[in-house]
Amino acid sequence: MSAMKWWGWGDDTVSFTHEDKPGLPPFLKHAIGVDVTRDVSRPVAFAQLRIPDSGVTASLWLALERAVGGDGLSTDAHDRVVHARGKSLRDLARHRRGELGRLPDVVVRPADEDQTAAVVLAAVEADAVVIPFGGGTNISGSLEARADETRPIVSVDVGRMNRVLEIDEISRLARVQAGVFGPHLESQLGARGWTAGHFPDSFTHSTLGGWIATRSSGMQSDKYGDIAELTRGLRVVTPIGPLAIRPVPSRSNGPSVREMVLGSEGRLGIITEATIHVHRLPQCRMILGYLFPSWGDGVAAMRDLAASEVAPALTRVSDAPETAFSFATRKAPTVLDRVKSGALSGYLRGRRGFDLAAMCLSFVGYEGSDRLVTAQRRAVGRIFARHGGLCVGRAPGVLYDQKKFDTPYIRDYLLNRGALADVSETAAPWSSLLTVYDRVMSAAREAFDQLGATGYIMCHLSHSYHAGACLYFTFGFKPSARREPLDQYDVVKSAIQQEFVDSGATLSHHHAVGTEHARWLEQDISAPAVAALRALFEGFDPGANLNPGKIVSDDLPSERVQGTGPR
Numbered sequence: 001m002s003a004m005k006w007w008g009w010g011d012d013t014v015s016f017t018h019e020d021k022p023g024l025p026p027f028l029k030h031a032i033g034v035d036v037t038r039d040v041s042r043p044v045a046f047a048q049l050r051i052p053d054s055g056v057t058a059s060l061w062l063a064l065e066r067a068v069g070g071d072g073l074s075t076d077a078h079d080r081v082v083h084a085r086g087k088s089l090r091d092l093a094r095h096r097r098g099e100l101g102r103l104p105d106v107v108v109r110p111a112d113e114d115q116t117a118a119v120v121l122a123a124v125e126a127d128a129v130v131i132p133f134g135g136g137t138n139i140s141g142s143l144e145a146r147a148d149e150t151r152p153i154v155s156v157d158v159g160r161m162n163r164v165l166e167i168d169e170i171s172r173l174a175r176v177q178a179g180v181f182g183p184h185l186e187s188q189l190g191a192r193g194w195t196a197g198h199f200p201d202s203f204t205h206s207t208l209g210g211w212i213a214t215r216s217s218g219m220q221s222d223k224y225g226d227i228a229e230l231t232r233g234l235r236v237v238t239p240i241g242p243l244a245i246r247p248v249p250s251r252s253n254g255p256s257v258r259e260m261v262l263g264s265e266g267r268l269g270i271i272t273e274a275t276i277h278v279h280r281l282p283q284c285r286m287i288l289g290y291l292f293p294s295w296g297d298g299v300a301a302m303r304d305l306a307a308s309e310v311a312p313a314l315t316r317v318s319d320a321p322e323t324a325f326s327f328a329t330r331k332a333p334t335v336l337d338r339v340k341s342g343a344l345s346g347y348l349r350g351r352r353g354f355d356l357a358a359m360c361l362s363f364v365g366y367e368g369s370d371r372l373v374t375a376q377r378r379a380v381g382r383i384f385a386r387h388g389g390l391c392v393g394r395a396p397g398v399l400y401d402q403k404k405f406d407t408p409y410i411r412d413y414l415l416n417r418g419a420l421a422d423v424s425e426t427a428a429p430w431s432s433l434l435t436v437y438d439r440v441m442s443a444a445r446e447a448f449d450q451l452g453a454t455g456y457i458m459c460h461l462s463h464s465y466h467a468g469a470c471l472y473f474t475f476g477f478k479p480s481a482r483r484e485p486l487d488q489y490d491v492v493k494s495a496i497q498q499e500f501v502d503s504g505a506t507l508s509h510h511h512a513v514g515t516e517h518a519r520w521l522e523q524d525i526s527a528p529a530v531a532a533l534r535a536l537f538e539g540f541d542p543g544a545n546l547n548p549g550k551i552v553s554d555d556l557p558s559e560r561v562q563g564t565g566p567r
């Protein structure tokens with residue numbers, strides 16, 4: 001893997017282009033008023049960044065050097081800039097402009113749990129701030145230090161702890177170091193015939209520890225579970241000593257400490273190791289595309305599928321705007337493709353009565369033995385037929401599988417063209433999903449109107465559960481030059497997030513709280529729950545050294561437990 005861009009998403013050598021996607025330029029022009037030929041904004045050159053000297057004291061440096069050795073410490077400018085933030089739109093927009101915020105003073109790379117413990121001890125003794133760093137891909141403001149932080153900041157990059165230590169083949173559990181990146185985890189497991197089955201869109205650049213610390217979800221969560229389900233055992237270095245959760249399948253020993261570590265965003269300690277579920281590599285894997293006449297039909301089909309016993313690995317349906325976007329990002333079709341798609345459009349309109357503008361694209365992923373996959377495909381076909389669904393074969397699924405790790409590069413491409421694009425996602429019960437969807441779409445459109453901007457919002461349903469599913473919204477618009485772009489972004493993002501909690505959904509299904517979503521936490525989980533979280537953080541970290549200000553902002557006094565509960 002080549003180095004991650006300091007100013008954007010992904011490998012330095014890869015970028016998004018419209019050159020091979022003839023439908024995209026007219027789509028972007030119409031949807032958000034972007035002329036793709038006009039590259040209007042570029043990140044400042046690294047050499048032009050104003051990087052303050054590291055504020056690490058001589059005594060802290062010595063203590064850290066004793067902990068990890070000289071080669072595990074860095075005050076290199078690029079290292080400090082990369083470790084300062086994650087990859088939220090706000091992070092990218094400010095980094096590109098050279099507004100770096102409060103940089104870490106030193107990046108430390110411990111090689112094992114003992115070194116990690118020595119780092120935490122040294123930092124806490126020096127009253128420094130410790131910010132654990134995995135892949136730096138979070139989009140929730142979970143890494144950035146407070147701008148007014150006066151204590152030295154130690155970014156603890158866990159990337160050297162990257163090995164699968166042991167596979168218990170009988171229990172189907174793997175003991176894995178927390179700094180392993182997705183591809184390296186899968187290659188180590190795959191070499192022995194196993195998979196963890198956790199594939200977030202950020203898979204290539206995110207780590208096991210980061211997934212756990214943000215309660216991540218992968219695209220095949222319908223089969224394998226979210227990281228919260230597939231994490232059994234944990235080892236965490238905390239300021240009050242090592243925390244160890246045994247990897248038992250279930251337990252009845254009070255409120256779950258395992259659950260407290262999940263989603264803790266570095267506030268309790270540094271996760272050094274986890275024991276996770278693993279599965280045998282599937283004999284057969286396939287993603288099929290389906291079309292539904294409308295969003296309502298697609299959602300109803302997903303609900304019926306979740307209520308059935310079929311349990312495919314991946315279920316997803318896009319609304320009509322996202323379906324239009326997917327078609328616009330297709331590569332140039334061959335003559336045969338054109339003939340086929342003309343015939344399909346004719347069939348859908350003429351024989352099936354589809355309104356092509358309302359049509360919704362869906363994917364279902366199947367994994368397992370050949371026999372299981374065949375039986376699942378038949379069962380899904382029967383359920384979808386009840387809702388007007390039509391299987392369109394493997395081609396769209398193959399394309400989706402290929403594109404899924406490339407699409408993230410589009411945000412930088414749009415920023416270069418003066419447009420802002422981002423995501424907000426939530427989860428809600430089946431009975432209210434369509435209402436949440438309608439209310440969020442209206443709220444976003446009102447926000448675009450308020451800004452006088454041509455905006456686009458689209459959505460898909462994914463990650464289905466017994467009781468509901470995740471709704472994942474993507475929005476984009478071109479901000480006016482007369483007002484700070486990030487203020488305009490906040491108008492849209494806040495309108496969407498507020499509508500989530502106002503309509504009974506949650507502030508995020510899998511992107512964590514960080515600082516980005518902390519404003520809505522009390523409305524989501526109630527004031528006593530926020531007070532309990534604050535007390536938890538204070539209990540583990542009495543000096544507020546560990547990633548302060550994330551999840552629960554520390555400017556609110558802990559005794560404040562009055563207030564509105566979740567609506």
Ligand SMILES: Cc1cc2nc3c(=O)[nH]c(=O)nc-3n(C[C@H](O)[C@H](O)[C@H](O)COP(=O)(O)OP(=O)(O)OC[C@H]3O[C@@H](n4cnc5c(N)ncnc54)[C@H](O)[C@@H]3O)c2cc1C
Pocket residue numbers: 009086087088131132133134135136137138139142143158178179199200201202203205206207208209210211212213214215216217218219264265266267269270271272408510511512547550
């Ligand atoms: C393009 C894109 C696509 C994405 N797609 C998905 C997706 O499909 N599903 C999904 O769930 N998320 C997705 N995300 C969000 C992000 O990838 C996840 O939040 C991911 O889990 C973060 O992992 P990381 O290793 O990059 O953590 P980081 O960003 O480095 O850290 C995130 C938080 O976890 C803490 N942390 C990291 N490692 C440790 C550790 N070892 N111990 C304690 N705390 C730690 C950090 O202090 C920070 O608070 C996406 C993000 C982007 C930019």
